[in-house]
Amino acid sequence: MAYVVKENCLKCKYTDCVAVCPVDCFHEGEDFLVIDPEICIDCGVCVDECPAKAIEPESEENVDWLEINAKYSKIWPVITQKQPHRADAHLFDGMPNKLKKFGIQ
Secondary structure (H helix, E strand, C coil): CCEEECHHHCCCCCCHHHHHCCCCCEEECCCCEEECCCCCCCCCHHHHHCCCCCEEECCHHHHHHHHHHHHHHCCCCECCCCCCCCCCHHHHCCCCCHHHHHCCC
8 A cells, every 4th residue: 555645735735745755755746746656665654744634545535546646656757855835835725626726737
């Protein structure tokens, strides 16, 4: 099992989680992070570090997010260090239906 980044990361893209990952399984898109499920060791240290609470364990309820994470982790580059978050991240944190509004770029 792996952890997955879910919708609330979209347009927030805090990278606190990246700084604590022991296996460098995070990948960075323009507005979103994903976890490579093949690299993730299921340690969970990233969960508490995410200010947007956008990381959850793989489950039947978030299989679509697992597929998104798997797909984009093969395309986007690895990110290994915390970066400044978007200045407007607070405006998007908790916004419903972000995937429909913004998609993933």
